[in-house]
Every structure is written in structure tokens, then in C-alpha cells.
Amino acid sequence: MNSTVSLADKLGRIDDHWSPRIVAQLNDQHVKVVKLLGEFVWHEHADTDELFLVVHGTLHIDLPDERRTLRTGELFVVPRGVRHRPVAEQECQVVLIEAAGTVNTGDRSDSELTNPAEWL
Amino acid sequence: MNSTVSLADKLGRIDDHWSPRIVAQLNDQHVKVVKLLGEFVWHEHADTDELFLVVHGTLHIDLPDERRTLRTGELFVVPRGVRHRPVAEQECQVVLIEAAGTVNTGDRSDSELTNPAEWL
Secondary structure, eight states: OOOOEEHHHHHHTOOSSSOOEEEEEETTEEEEEEEEEEEOOOBOOSSOOEEEEEEESEEEEEOSSOEEEEETTEEEEEOTTOOBEEEEEEEEEEEEEEETTOOTTTTOTTSTTOOOOEEO | OOOOEEHHHHHHTOOSSSOOEEEEEETTEEEEEEEEEEEOOOBOOSSOOEEEEEEESEEEEEETTEEEEEETTEEEEEOTTOOBEEEEEEEEEEEEEEETTOOTTTTOTTSTTOOOOEEO
16 A cells, blocks of 8 residues: 655655655656755656646746746646746745656756656 | 646635535646545545645545544545545645546445535
């Protein structure tokens, strides 16, 4: 049977940034937790929508024509194929949900920020 | 473009129990919010896993051989085909994620608690 997952516990075990860890699977989607700080690379995911839920802090998501700003308890779904760039001026803690197998940098898998997600 | 969703705002607009509202779609999954109080009906979903994330309060999920207790910030995925019964001794606020089109009472669609989910 699946584990009960404490988001705070999982996030407390992460001491780096931009490296999502898988904490649950729901149908063919992975639920991940990640700490973000600074500017990520502009990228897109051709084959999956990507949900961002902020559990602590403030996250900007730059989109082609606008910036969305998410605070604790707010979520936003970046549609597949839409270029975006997460930006965190201070460290923030985020839940990501996206198709299993998604690489964090999408079409920019040449980035030094590319990290395959592992289970935590 | 999708809306930015505040969970607190959406939950603040709900004044009933056991009636999930859809607040976002991620690939073929619906993200819902719901307030729970009391004992739900035992049921199962043959075709979808179901994620419960407690955003406020305490939720018990009775399973065939055990009871899981989730507190604020904890999540659990009930696998498809597993009978379960949510129980909330006091009102709790929950995010549900499951396949689009899922009915809350699963195979017990004859229940008086059956509620088709609508967008909020």
C-alpha cells in the first residue's frame, strides 16, 4: 500500500534547488516536491501540462506575455507547449504534478539545471 | 490561459460537505477542493487512483485493513480498486486529484452523497 506523505517532512530533507523529488504517483502523473531559488531556464514541455502549487514562499512564473505570481496556497497549471520560466527571489517550496518521466528543463535538456527526478 | 487558483479562496466559497468542486485540470486529471465532515460511504474507483491532500484539519481514510490519518500538509493516494471511506470528526479541507469524470461515490453512485463535480 502507498505511504502517507508529509510535504514538510519531504521538503525538510531537500537541501538543494531546482531538483524535484518524486513523492507519489497518481495514475500516470508524478507528484514532486522541490525547493526553488533564483531564475530557472526558459523551457517548455511538449507533452505534459505542469501544475505548480506553492506550499511556502512566493513563486513567479514568467510566461510569453505575462508574469504570474503565486503565493503560499496558490496553484497554476502551465499548459503543455507553453514556454515558461520559474523565478524565486527568495527560496520557495513547491509541489509539482506532471506526467511521469517529465524532465525539469523540458526541451532545454542541455541545461546545467537538468535533473532527472528520483523518488524521495 | 489558465487562472491562478487560491485554494483558500475556493474553499471559502464552499458551504457544504462531500461535494467536490473542480478548480483546475492537469492533463486528464481534475484538481478538486472539498470540505468533509462526518463519515462518507465505503466505495471504490475502478479506473482511477485518488489523491487526498489535507490543507486544513484531520482526515481519516479507512481502508480494508487499516486506517490512515492525514493531517494538514499530508497526502495519500488511494489506488484504483481499493475500497475506502473518508471520515472527518471535525470539518476538514481537502484537495482531491483524480481522473476527470470521476464520481465522488465511485461504485456507490446510488448513494445520497453522490455529487457530480462542477467547476468553481
